[in-house]
Amino acid sequence: MAEETVDAAASLDGVLVRFPGRAPLGPIDMTIAPGEIVAVVGASGAGKSTLLRLLAGLEPPSEGVVGRAEGRTGFVFQSATLMPWADALANVALPLELAGVARPEARARAAEALTAVGLGDRLDARPRQLSGGMAMRVALARALVTAPDLLLLDEPFAALDSVTRRRLIEDLHRLWSTRTPRPAIVFVTHDVEEAVYLADRAVVLDATTGRVATGLRSPGALPRPREWRADAGYRAAVEALAAALAETMSPLPVEAGA
Template sequence: MARPGGPPDANPAQTASVAGVVLAYPGRTPLGPLDLSVSPGEIVAVVGASGAGKSTLLRLLAGLEQPPVSGAVARAPEAITGFVFQAPTLMPWADALTNVALPLELAGAPRPEARHRAAVALTAVGLGDRLAARPRQLSGGMAMRVSLARALVTDPDLLLLDEPFAALDSVTRRRLIEDLHRLWAARTPRPAIVFVTHDVEEAVHLAGRAMVLDSATGRTTATLACPGPLPRPDGWRAEPGYRVAVEALAAALAAAMPAAEVAA
């Protein structure tokens, strides 16, 4: 049964779903229908051109988007959602510990408990020695780790990530993806993850499956399985199956984009 005033409950086998959702925005073709279902513990990557509806899909799953023109959004009863945005969105005047403790305090947790759990979360992302650091004292990768710790501190059932590593260098991005896999694998039960990215290599490495959105309508044009175990073993990027999956996803993404944008 759905909670009063809330979205319908998801199928018991799903953490969240978006089914047949159409959204209308002034000055553009309606977006949709958008469809995605996410099972508990599953990692799904969403790729597509700018304007294809990737971030909109995340906001729908999080309950942050306006009600759809048609279709349905559903989440598992009492499911907790964590969200990591493109920028760390940290409070600049507060230290890392206070930033991570904030969602717990807003939920009513006693301050000592919230700060203890925040310290544990920061230690888990490798920042146990930076609890008192302000955002201006952190590198871009460190700030994103704080944002990830803030999303994980509530023990979410669904973790949504909107291109969180896009502004980082390739080495830092790889390290953060490895850390994300490690944190996901260490949790019981494992959260479902939906990860938005433009990077097909990142998508194949991170996820168990990747879906491609059409640049004009936001509809799913392809869903491809990403082979191999999760978390990925060392050296997996050198495996032939990885390269085949990357090329297949790149081709599907190119087919879903306007010719002019592909040529650019």
């Protein structure tokens, strides 16, 4: 059996994924509680995106069991993946219309979702008319419009400037905290500061072994208070996560003559 329904938002139980010509991912055991935010960090090739695809049901495991609670799953990819010919409203309404929601209701709910991410005045904008940050807000609204119980984010802010990234993370916390019930979120990132700030806990994948190397909890409650990035506890957690990540990475080669 490769998949089962669980009480947790999602889980991986002894999950292993084999790849031709390279080390497998796993086995991995992981449980995501309802309403929990989990960051997944690791070197390139560690299997972070594969882990998200497993949780989404987009890829089956070679061994083990992937469990998901009954409910909807939203997925935001590294790029916004918007339909270029459609305006923001139509892009966000699409998953509702595909689920059989009548167009007037789907468009009304899409307008509410876009307003929630700060784009209530850009409903008729085409993707080419949006900045990178705006396009990612549309993608986030599209993922949230179905009120998912599990939200999967695959480095959606990686290509954005630091100021825009911070604003979107604050928006994500705000949207998460105002939902009842709160969705569980699994967030892939290379940025340890982003991982500590955004998540309840961070999981480090080891690219060499294909397993979870360690898991570290972030201090304090979510959402974060203002100026929390200057807090000593935050800085200590960032350094601890950076050190744990460094232990999973090969040392840089020493140049000849150095």
